[in-house]
Every structure is written in C-alpha cells, then in structure tokens.
Amino acid sequence: MKSAVETLNPTRVRLTVEVPFEELKPSLDAAYKKINQQVTVPGFRKGKIPARVIDQRFGRGAVLEEAINDALPKFYTEAVNEGELNVLGQPEVDITEFNDGQELKFTAEVDIRPVIEIPDYSGIEVTVDAIEVSDEDVDKALEQLRERFASTTVVERAAADGDVVVVDLEASVEGEVLEDGVAAGVTYTIGSGQLLDGIDEAVIGLEAGGSATFTSELKGGSAAGKEAQVKVDVTTVQARELPELDDDFAQLASEFDTLEELRADAVKRQERIKQYDQATQAQEKVLDALLELVEIPLPEKLLKDEIETRVHNLEHHQFPAAGLDWDSFLENEGKTREEYDQEIEGQAKKGIKTQFVLDELVSTEKLSVNQEELTEHLMRRAASSGMSPDQFAQAVVEGGQVPLLVGEVARGKALALVVEAATVKDTNGEVVDLEDEEDETGETVQATSEDADAETAKGEGSEA
Template sequence: MKSAVETLNPTRVRLTVEVPFEELKDSLDAAYKKINQQVTVKGFRKGKIPARVIDQRFGRGAVLEEAVNDALPKFYTEAVNEAEVNPLGQPEVDITELKDGELLAFTAEVDVRPAIEIPDYSGIEVTVDAVEVTDEDVEKSVEQLRERFASTSPVERAAQDGDVVTIDLEAKVDGEVLPDGVASDVSYTIGSGELLDGIDEAVKGLEAGGEATFTSQLKGGSAEGKDAEVTVKVTAVAARELPELDDDFAQLASEFDTLDELKADSRKRLENMKQFDQATQAQERVLDELLKLVEVPMPEKLLEDEINTRKHNLEHHQLGQMGLDLGKYLEIQGKTEEEFLAETKEQAEKGIKTQFILDELVNREKLDVSREELTEHLFRRAASSGMSPDQFAQAVAQGGQVPMLVGEVARGKALAVVVEAAKVVDTNGEVVDLSDDEDEAAEGAETAVEAAEASEDK
C-alpha cells in the first residue's frame, strides 16, 4: 500500500491511498464467504458455491463492493498511522479507481487536530471574590437550621405570613373548571412562593372556612400559561413555632453542646464553601485568560457536530424532562432562535478550544492519571449524576467511556498546572494561595473544565 497526505487547511487533510490488488485477497475471500451464506443456488449446498458461480450469477461487481467495504477501514487506519495525523470524526471517502485484479485507489478527507503553540502563560493574573463570612451569613445559616426544626399548632384566627394553611383549590379557564384544576387538602406555607402567584394575598386574613377568588397565570398542567380564575378555601390554619435559639436547640439540631459552638461550626462550613467557590472561580477565570492567549484553528465539521449535539441534548434530554419544547424554552428565556444558535456556537467553540489546549498541555507536561485519581473522579461524577458509584462505573464501562473520564481528569490536572503558575488575587488585593488542598484544587479544576466543555457525554 502507498499513501500520501495533503494538508487542505490547518484542520483538514486529504489522504490519497493506492492498494495493490493482491492486498485485497483476505477481504475478497471474506466477501465470497459472506455471500455464500446469504444466497442459494440450485445444485450446490449452502456455503459451498464456487466463486466463479457467484461471479456468474450475482456479478463480480457485488463481490468487489463487499470486499472494498470490508477493506477500507483497515487501509484508512494504516494511512492515518503512516501520515501521523490525529483524525477527528469520520472521514469522507471517495473511491477514485478500482481495477479488478490490478488496483484500488481512494481518497479520504478528514478533520484533524490542529497544531497548537502554547505561549508562556506564567503572566496570567486574575481577580476573584474574597472569602468573607459575616455575622449576618452565620445568623442566616443558623436560622435556616432553625426553620427545619419548626413545629406547627392549630390556631383559631385569621391566617398571616408564615402560617401553614390547609386549602382546597379550584381553577377555571373561560368559566370552565379544568380537568386537572381541582386539589384538596393542600398544605401551603404563606410567603413561601411555592404555589400560584397571588395566593398569598388571597389567603392572608382568612380564617378556617373562609374562601377567596383571584386570577393567576397557571405554571403547569393542561392550561399552562393561561390566566385562570382560582377559588381557594381555607380549611385549617396552623402557626409555625420556631425553637428558641439556645443551648438546648444546639443539642437538638447538632452534635454540639452550646449555641456558640454551633455558630462557630456554621462559620467554618461557610468559609470552606466560599473557599471552594473561590478556587473554582479562579480556575474558570485562569482558563478564560489562557483561551485568549492561544490561537486555535476550528475544525468546521467538528464544530457543526458539536453544535448539533448540544442542541439535541437540550431539546431531547433537558427540556424533554421539563415538558418543554425549544420554542417554549426560547420564549421563557426571551431569546430568538438566532440568538440561541449564536450562543450555542460560542459555547461549542469554547468547549472544543478548551479540550485542544488542555490536551496539548497534558502531552507537553507528560501528565498521567493514576488509578486513585480516576476513582475519585468517578465518585464525584456518580454523585453529580445521582447514581451510585457502582452503577455509574458499570454504565461508563459498558459505554466505553473510560477514556473520556481519563481525559477529563488529565485536563483538570493540566489546568491546575496553569493555575499554579498564575497570580490570583482577591478583591481585597490579597494573594490567594490555592495550593493548600490538592484534592480540592483538582476537583475545582475538573469542575471548571467540565463547565467549559459542557456537552452531555461528548
């Protein structure tokens, strides 16, 4: 076999391949064997039809077509390896010559990874939010915990903010009660905003047995988006009682003996959360600066496929689970289809560029992924997907996606290298040290990379 490579542009090549006919022998034999199993000829047992009879009855052309289809992937792979190119996606193959007994010639055009030059990135500097936990933050956290331990008791008075009311609902559109517009014994906390717009104003001031009617736009169901006349009847009113903020509460709601210890723990947890958010913010901003430094030619076919994948995933997975179509989604977002496609293209370009640059850094820095690092990443991905680690690992293995996970970890490590070289300061002008917790740094870098690539199971 002879092959040559021609660079059509920085992201696409054309391979020209010539194969002597004798190298098709194995594929020809396989073609005759396959056809033998598929056809019957009177006077011959199945699978025992001579090649000359197959040629006479079904045509030599059919055999050659079968043989060439079988052989092309092998010769294409050999040509790719010989040319030392990194193909992206499937090639466009054109058979230019097929002379029986003499020669098979074909061309294959395919997108390839572009050559990337990564300049010195040690001068990158970014600013991130300072880690500041106020007394108000701590009080809010403790108050949220207090809300979880609230109790209720029936009261014989008008409903007011914070009360839990039991209500019956009936919704009408154009004077007709909706088939799915009736509900009974619904428990609702006034002020929570969890039901219909306008319901708080309607029930406040009502005692048990009272009712009111108001107009509201329905958020779901058969008449979603339409204005409905809603009648609400209060059947019971209960006051929420919050426990006293004292040492007894601390012992009830936590492992601590005193309220001061509980507040100190809340402050520490909030600091840890803000530190993690700060690290992720730093990695995202460093990545954005790195992307500005590097010129990356964009493979057109790969970009087109990525845009279509993102659009498909949004329409058929995310929106489908919410009962929306693309038109309704765009209406809610206040976007035109042109704006949506422009944003999707921009995101796809960023994802591809991120992957190319970080993969180049992985190779340049000779970064490896250990079994422990892969396992930790698998546990994180399993948790975010709502699956158990065993279920997620099985799905990954069955889908042949282990290399994808390895790539995610490696790119996270590459970004961590760049972040370590960059200068990160907070909004107070203080230098931020992100090297204290390597595990958190790795997790944050992987999160930043996933956010940039952001395509479902690429």
C-alpha cells in the same frame, strides 16, 4: 498500500489512498462468506455456494461492493496511523477509481486536532474576591438552620404567606380533567414557589375545607406547557413556628452547647464555602487567561456539531422536562434567539479550546492518571449524578466511557499545574494560597469542558 496527506487548512486534511487489488483479497473472501450465509441457491447447501455461482446469480458487483465496505475502514485507519494524524469525527470518503482486478483509489477528508504550542504560562496573574464573612452571611446561615428545625401546628384560620397547607389538586385542559393531573394530600409551603404558578394567590385567605380555581401553565406531565384550570381544595392549614435562636437551639441543632459556639462554627463554615468559591473563581480566571495566550483554530465541522448537540439537548431533553419551548425559555432568560445562539456558540468554542489546550498540556507534561485518582473522580461524578458508585461505574463501563473519565482527571491535573504556576491575588492585594483546595481542581475543569469531552470522545472513537 500507499497514502499521502494534503493539508487543506490547519484543522482539516485530505488523505489520498491507493490499494493494490491483491490487498483486497481478505475482504473479498469475507464478502463471499457473508453472502453465502445470507442467500439460498437450489442445489447447494447454505454456506457452500461456490464463488462463481454467486457471481452468476447475484453479480460480481455486489461482492465487490461488500468487499470495499469491509476494506475501507481498515485502509483508512492504516493511512491515518501512517500519517500520524490525530483525527476528529468521521471522514468524508470518496472512491475516485476502482475496477474489478485493478487498484482501488479513494480520498478521505477529515478534521484533525490543530497543532498547539503552549506558551509560558508562569506569568499569568489573576485577581479574585477576598474572603470576607459578614454578619449578614452568618445570620442567613443560622436562619436557614432554623428553617430546617421549624415545626408546624394545625390552626383554624385562613391560610397566610409562610403557612404550610395540605391540598388536593385537579388540573383540566379545555374542560377535560387530565389523567395525570390529579393529586391528593400535597403538602406545600405558601411562598416557596415549589409548586404551580398562581397557587399562592389562590390558597391565601382559604381555611380548611375552602376551594379555589386558578390558571397556570403546567411544567410537566402529558400537558406540559399548556394552560390549565387548576382546582385546589385546602384540607389543612398549618402555622410554621421557628425555634428561638438561643442556647437550647444550639444544643438541638448541633453538637455545641451555646449559641456563641454555634455562631463561631457558622463563621468557619462560611469561610470554607468562600474559600472554595475563591478557588473555583481562580481556576476559571486562570483558564481564561491561558486560553487568551493560545491561538487555536477550530475545526468547523466539530464546532457545528457541538452547537447542534447543545441545541438538540435543549429542545429534546431540557425543554420537555421543564415544560418550556423556545419562546418561554427566551422570555425567562431575557434574551433574543440571536443572542442566545451567540451565547451557545461562545460556550461551544470555549469548551473545545479548553479541551485542546489541556490535552496538549497533559501530553507535553506527560501527566498520567492512577487508579486512586480515577476512583475518587468516579465517586464524585456518581454523587453529582444521583447514582450509587456501583451503578455509575457500571454505566461508565457499559457505555465505554472510561477513557472519557480518565481524560477529565488528566485535564484537571493539567489545569492544576497552570494554577500553581500562576499568581493569584485577592481584591485586598494579598496572595492567595490555593493549596488547600487543589483536590477540587479536577471538578472545576470538568464543569468547564464536559460537553467538549463528550464531543471529542466521539471523534477519538472513530479512529479505531
């Protein structure tokens, strides 16, 4: 076999491959064997039909076609390896010349990873928000804690904002009660916004035993996205009572004896939250600065496929789950379709660039991932997915996604190197020490480039 590589542009090549007919013999033998198992010829046992009989009955062309289909991927892979190409996605193959007994010639156009030169990134400087915990931050945290320990008492009065009501619901569309539109004994806090739009106005002012009807767009179920008439029956009204913010509450809600100790702990917790937010901000800004230093041509097809994947996920997964369509989604976002398309394209470009650059860093810095790092990453991913570690690990292995996770960890380590080399200052001009947050670096870059990871995984898989 002979092959040659022609560079069409920085991200696409054309392979020209010539295969002597003799090298097709293993595929021809496999083709005859496969056809033997699929057809029946009177007078011959299944699987024992001579090649000449197959040629006569089914045509030599059918055998050659089967052989070429078997051989092309192998010769394409050989040509890729011979050319030391880092290909992305599936090739566009064109058989340019082939006759029985003669040389097979074909071309294959395919996207490749662009050659990237990583510049000196030690001079990167970014500014992040200073860590400042205000009294308002602490008060809000303590108020949220009080909410968790709120109690309810049944009252014989009309429901008011902030009350907890127990209701029965019945949704109808065009006069027909929906099979999945009936619910009994639903507990709802008025004003929480965690149920149907319009229910707050409907139940406020009703006492136990009262009813009302309101119109609302259904967010899920068989009639998601449709306007429904919803009948609500209030069965119970409960007043919420928050505990007093005192030493007794501190003892109830924590391991502390006094409110002063609880408040001091809340200050420390808010500082830790803001430290993590600061580290995340630093990583994102350093990454943006790194990407600005590197010129990266993007494979057109890869970018197009990535954009289409994002739009498909919106239309077929996120929209149905939320009861949305493009009109309602864009209204919620406050954008036109053109503006949102531009936003998706920008996100896709950044995701692909991020992965290309960090993968190049992994290679040049010879970074590796050990079992402990992979396990820790898997545990975090499992927690964020709502699955147990065992379930998540099984899904990863069965889906062949282990290399994807290894890549995520490696890219996290690559970004950590850049962040460590960069100068990070807060808005007060103080140098920020991110050492305490370095174990979170991998998760930040994962969130930045997870879609690109999935897309490139498909491209890498096509090499095999």
